Amino acid sequence: MLEGKSVIVTGAGSGIGRSTALVLAGYGARLLLADIDHGTCRETADLVVAQGGTATAVKADVSVEDDVESMVEAAVAVYGRLDGAFNNAGVDGAFESVAESTSENWHRVMSVNLEGVWLCLRAELRRMLGSGGSIVNTSSTGGLVGMGIGLSAYVAAKHGVVGLTRAAALEYATQGIRVNAVCPGTVRTGMYEQVVATGVVTEEQIAAMQPINRAAQPEEIAEAVAWLLSDRASFVTGQAWAVDGGLVAQ
Numbered sequence: 457m458l459e460g461k462s463v464i465v466t467g468a469g470s471g472i473g474r475s476t477a478l479v480l481a482g483y484g485a486r487l488l489l490a491d492i493d494h495g496t497c498r499e500t501a502d503l504v505v506a507q508g509g510t511a512t513a514v515k516a517d518v519s520v521e522d523d524v525e526s527m528v529e530a531a532v533a534v535y536g537r538l539d540g541a542f543n544n545a546g547v548d549g550a551f552e553s554v555a556e557s558t559s560e561n562w563h564r565v566m567s568v569n570l571e572g573v574w575l576c577l578r579a580e581l582r583r584m585l586g587s588g589g590s591i592v593n594t595s596s597t598g599g600l601v602g603m604g605i606g607l608s609a610y611v612a613a614k615h616g617v618v619g620l621t622r623a624a625a626l627e628y629a630t631q632g633i634r635v636n637a638v639c640p641g642t643v644r645t646g647m648y649e650q651v652v653a654t655g656v657v658t659e660e661q662i663a664a665m666q667p668i669n670r671a672a673q674p675e676e677i678a679e680a681v682a683w684l685l686s687d688r689a690s691f692v693t694g695q696a697w698a699v700d701g702g703l704v705a706q
């Protein structure tokens with residue numbers, strides 16, 4: 457489905473990013489994997505290579521402009537072109553009411569989850585102009601609904617990702633570049649473990665948020681991303697696709 461395509465994956469060292477890297481490689485994509493944690497990112501690259509795929513790992517903080525520019529240049533240097541990108545790196549937010557929320561948490565979440573996606577998207581679009589491509593940004597069901605559990609900075613950032621996705625999709629629709637977002641429900645990753653560890657919500661409560669009554673495995677998000685990145689989704693742009701066990705259908 458993605459044979460020979462050169463694709464960037466950010467946040468590739470863990471969770472959804474790592475699973476998506478393995479799924480994309482299985483469909484034939486050649487990967488430029490990026491993460492702020494170079495050790496785990498290299499582990500993902502090793503896993504891809506061990507399953508017969510092609511991957512190069514780079515260290516990049518998506519909230520740092522120079523890192524993002526170097527990441528995109530690396531993809532082009534290694535593979536000669538850039539066909540796709542999955543802008544997925546993100547951090548969870550502190551659980552705090554709006555009235556009690558802190559500037560520190562707000563800026564940390566915004567700088568990675570929204571500004572990081574913007575920096576990546578901008579650099580990737582510049583590279584894809586003239587040749588076309590497909591970009592998928594990771595939002596969340598928290599990018600579509602308010603959640604009401606004290607994650608306002610996270611929710612605001614993820615709504616921002618949806619807005620950015622739609623704006624970019626419209627601007628580049630006639631230039632062969634599609635831009636979409638995935639909005640996962642709860643997914644069993646490191647971020648999931650961190651939220652459970654806070655004790656704010658139990659695993660049973662998390663499962664019950666989804667009508668399917670369980671959290672997702674990261675591979676279930678990866679399959680949606682792979683399809684959006686592929687030419688099979690050639691008429692799909694500007695979408696915020698909830699892959700959420702029915703959560704936002706309620």
Ligand code: NAI
Nearest residue numbers: 467469470471472492517518545546596642643645646647
């Ligand atoms: P994770 O914590 O397992 O993986 C996140 C990865 O991003 C880590 O490898 C981390 O090192 C990397 N990262 C963090 N900050 C970075 C930065 N500044 N630059 C580069 N890399 C950075 O988390 P998970 O669950 O795989 O999350 C991936 C994305 O999915 C995030 O955007 C998250 O908000 C989103 N998401 C996760 C959900 C969940 O339930 N796990 C639900 C909805 C959305």
